[in-house]
Amino acid sequence: MILVTGGAGYIGSHTVVELLQSGHELLVIDNLCNGSAESLRRVAEITGKEVAFQEGDIRDADFLREIFRNNAIDTVLHFAGLRVIGESIRVPLRYYENNVVGTLTLCQVMAEFDVKKIVFSSSAAVYGDPASVPIREDAQVGGTTNPYGTSKYMVERMLEDICLSDPKWSAMVLRYFNPVGAHSSGKIGEDPNDIPNNLLPYIAQVAIGKLPKLSVFGSDYDTVDGTGVRDYIHVVDLARGHLAALDCLANTQGAGFEAINLGTGNGYSVLEMVRAFEAASGRDVPFQIVDRRPGDIAKCYADPRTAMERLSWRAEHNLEDMMRDTWKWQSQNPWGYR
Ligand code: NAD
Ligand code: WQD
Numbered sequence: 001m002i003l004v005t006g007g008a009g010y011i012g013s014h015t016v017v018e019l020l021q022s023g024h025e026l027l028v029i030d031n032l033c034n035g036s037a038e039s040l041r042r043v044a045e046i047t048g049k050e051v052a053f054q055e056g057d058i059r060d061a062d063f064l065r066e067i068f069r070n071n072a073i074d075t076v077l078h079f080a081g082l083r084v085i086g087e088s089i090r091v092p093l094r095y096y097e098n099n100v101v102g103t104l105t106l107c108q109v110m111a112e113f114d115v116k117k118i119v120f121s122s123s124a125a126v127y128g129d130p131a132s133v134p135i136r137e138d139a140q141v142g143g144t145t146n147p148y149g150t151s152k153y154m155v156e157r158m159l160e161d162i163c164l165s166d167p168k169w170s171a172m173v174l175r176y177f178n179p180v181g182a183h184s185s186g187k188i189g190e191d192p193n194d195i196p197n198n199l200l201p202y203i204a205q206v207a208i209g210k211l212p213k214l215s216v217f218g219s220d221y222d223t224v225d226g227t228g229v230r231d232y233i234h235v236v237d238l239a240r241g242h243l244a245a246l247d248c249l250a251n252t253q254g255a256g257f258e259a260i261n262l263g264t265g266n267g268y269s270v271l272e273m274v275r276a277f278e279a280a281s282g283r284d285v286p287f288q289i290v291d292r293r294p295g296d297i298a299k300c301y302a303d304p305r306t307a308m309e310r311l312s313w314r315a316e317h318n319l320e321d322m323m324r325d326t327w328k329w330q331s332q333n334p335w336g337y338r
Helices: 009-020 037-047 063-071 086-090 092-112 145-164 200-209 237-251 270-281 305-311 319-332
Strands: 001-006 026-030 054-057 075-078 119-123 170-176 178-180 216-219 232-234 257-261 286-292
Touching: 001 009, 009 026, 009 037, 009 237, 009 286, 026 063, 026 257, 037 054, 037 145, 054 286, 063 237, 086 092, 086 145, 092 119, 092 145, 092 178, 119 145, 145 257, 170 200, 178 216, 178 237, 200 216, 200 270, 216 270, 232 237, 232 319, 237 305, 257 305, 270 319
Parallel strands: 001 026, 001 075, 026 054, 075 119, 119 170, 170 257, 178 232, 216 286
Antiparallel strands: none
16 A cells, blocks of 8 residues: 555645546645645545545654555655745744655654655755756755755755665656646636746636736746746656656565656746736736746756666646636635635
């Protein structure tokens, strides 16, 4: 059985759909600080299968012990974490506590129960401001530009050291680039609690009229049109990347530490994203150019070849698919899960 931490969140819920549809047995744990039980109810609607769920916190060792004692878990897909970069700059301790101490506690309890396979949600943020693009996994990590990215880097290092110390461990670290989009049913998607921080949810809320206009953070970067370039990846592709990672781990014992990029290899600018969303939605997305956002970088996109070589996985959805599915989710659920 697979334990899915943070499975009631955006990427976790999409992964649970793919897992259930391919016949995996799983249990979701989530403290619902940013996820919702409603997302899991909708996962059940999409898949026609019940989702086993226990509410609780990965920092709570006793809760985790109960989970491991009562379920035959062999692998952990570890999504649970906080992920708002601006907040991590304002309250770094909250990020180190939740993301680093939380993962540490999880690994301690896993070791107690001799469960030593973990797939971890890392981020392109570990590369900081990359020396060149596309970014390969052997590029320098750790020069992070915010505490969120640093928390991901610290967990990566911790997992690497655990694997070095004990040959029974396998830690597959998946470095996501910029996840966007939603399930093609329009039933589940990204549901920001507040004003969105990320580009595509912001654009979607402007298009539907919840926000007046997009602020484009800087137009003087060294990019195709001066706006920031990122590697946007459809969340369903990302979810399937986790199934590929599980397949890869299934036949091994003690594979050690490995980090793999999950991206498309394509970079799109902010203005290209605006135009593509307007085309997919038929709505206008008014915007204004404002100052750069502190900590932002010019360009970030993956070299995705390792994922192909190691996991036989590649992203299959294109930009149009990402925009169409984001708009379907946004227009069918203007208030998210509420
Ligand atoms: P999300 O907030 O939608 O999902 C995270 C889930 O974890 C939420 O449901 C939340 O309630 C839960 N959670 C948080 N802290 C917890 C704790 N201490 N105990 C139990 N549950 C807890 O975010 P997401 O976008 O689905 O991200 C999933 C993972 O992927 C995170 O680790 C995130 O850092 C990482 N990631 C996300 C992105 C992105 O842009 N969305 C990019 C790279 C990496
Ligand atoms: C994308 C582009 C902005 C909002 C971070 C993490 C990454 C992943 C996603 C978690 C940039 C521009 C944005 C807006 C804008 N998350 N923008 N106006 O910063 O690339 O990536 O979140 O792990 O790892 O590093 O994502 O969506 O915030 O920004 O112009 O209102 O859109 O400047 O060029 P980012 P983003």
